Amino acid sequence: MNQHTPIKGRGSLIERATEIYDFNAALRGRAAPAVDVPADLPPAPAPIAAAPAMQAPMTPAAPIVPPAYRAPDWTGPKQPIDRIALSEAGFIRPDGPVTAMSEEFRLLKRDLLSQLRDNKRGNRILVCSAHSGEGKSFCAINLALSLAAEKDREILLVDADFGKPGIPAKLGLEAGPGLMDALADPMITIEDCVIRTDIPSLSVLPAGQRSNNDTEYLASARTEQLLRRLTDGRPDRILIFDSPPLLAASPAAELASHAAIALLVVRADKTTESALRDAAGMLKGGAQVQLLLNAVRFRGGGRRFGSYYAKGDNQS
Template sequence: MNSAPPPPRRRNSLLERAVERYGFQPGVGLRPGGSSPVSAPMAVAPEVAPVPARAPEPIDRVRLAERGMLVPGGAVSTLAEEFRLVKRQLLAARGAGGRPLSVLVCSAHPDEGKTFCAVNLSLSLAAERDWEVLLVDADFAKPDVPDTLGLPAGPGLLDALADPSVDLESCIIPTDVPHLSVLPAGTRSDSDTELLASERARALLDRLEQAQPRRLMLFDSAPVLAASTASALAEHVGQVLMVVRADRTGESDLREAVALLDGCETVQLLLNAVSLQPRGHRFGSYYEAEEEA
């Protein structure tokens, strides 16, 4: 009798391959040396009147498809399965410090795929039944999240930080994708880093958490080595997801960028633009085969 073939080897996720490629250890301690900073006491957010319900805005699914991104309600694909793995690891790592239900998505340099990953990860997380996902456009110099999703621009985070009369909840755009909302960047300011580092920023983020206890916030940040806002935002989140472009990001730049994010204890790497040699079936092919049967 022939023996049964060995079970197939589990395919590493893009997060795990990034760790192997760049020699980092996953989770806590990715930055070189140094002790964890002591957070300032959190300001108590005052009670505010409830915001009237806003009609959901439709996501431009055609635009997402044209850009090679996840399409809500679309067929399961290789890309969808990759981001399922990514979100599982992010959800498993929540609570490591800072705001447990908040993730900063960034990269070392521009054009390394951070907005692509932030939007796709938000769409994947919105499919979860237990979370309300808020995607925050925090790339204030080049805000691209509303345009990517086909949503209208409007007042956002910077407006509420600069003007106490602006209610942050009223700036949030609900979408026709269940469990997904978007907070625009708002009016550009020359003091964006200082506004993010202020106690008002901490109080406003406290208020966002208190308004929706199951709200999971993702911040699409400016590149770390191109703008200082990412470093300021890192002090407000529970973990950082650093997008690493496989064919472009150098190890020295990556280590320099991670060192600037020392306000957050947990940094994970997401390998983007990976060229894979075909070795049998990949993610998504299982579902395709089922549909063809």
């Protein structure tokens, strides 16, 4: 027999040959074959981003609307009106009987209230005249007393005759700081100057300290600011100005530029036509001018207001 190298171990021929020739060692020394990647292969797709989580739609926040401005309440002193002085001076008595004069002012106020409705200049009425002694203060007070009888109105009677103020005295009130003081001094709060009377719907603003610059103060921007402070947000509040005579002092014409209606008082037995024309010509600035005839005497057969309400007369 030929001598052969002895084969140790068991297993298949392939396994034994691998062991003899150390084929595994050869395999361990070889690198893995390179794989050529064709250049025209499409690039690997980008990873798909995950869809964001669905969120509930957000309701936009409501805009913040500041509250509308409302003119403040009066904070000045409270004083009673002298009813006896009113009667002696021939004014309308707030709690008195119906008279011819009270009926005339009732008709007047109805017409004025209809004209003030939705007026862009607000509820401001200027009562003026060409000269002194023609009854402007008399008419301003009676108009204020008549309007104060309305159930849903608040009346502020403003003494704007800075040269010769007299509204508080005629009503039996003690005047204190007033409109001119508030115009001259920004530290003065105008509602503190208003006198509250014992007629719930009637208050009075005195003229204040006299100044040599009345017209200039009235022409300043502060005047309109103060007037708006008195009335804005209060459609039921009406301002009545008793002004100086148009042909005697310049503030009256300047006040007219802030009014919605200018009542030009004409005294039947005194005011001349030339004075009336001159006074009307000074009322510029947009106020609606109306004539108010004062001290007129009606003849028989005309209007006889007041007699209908006489005691003991029950015929209609």
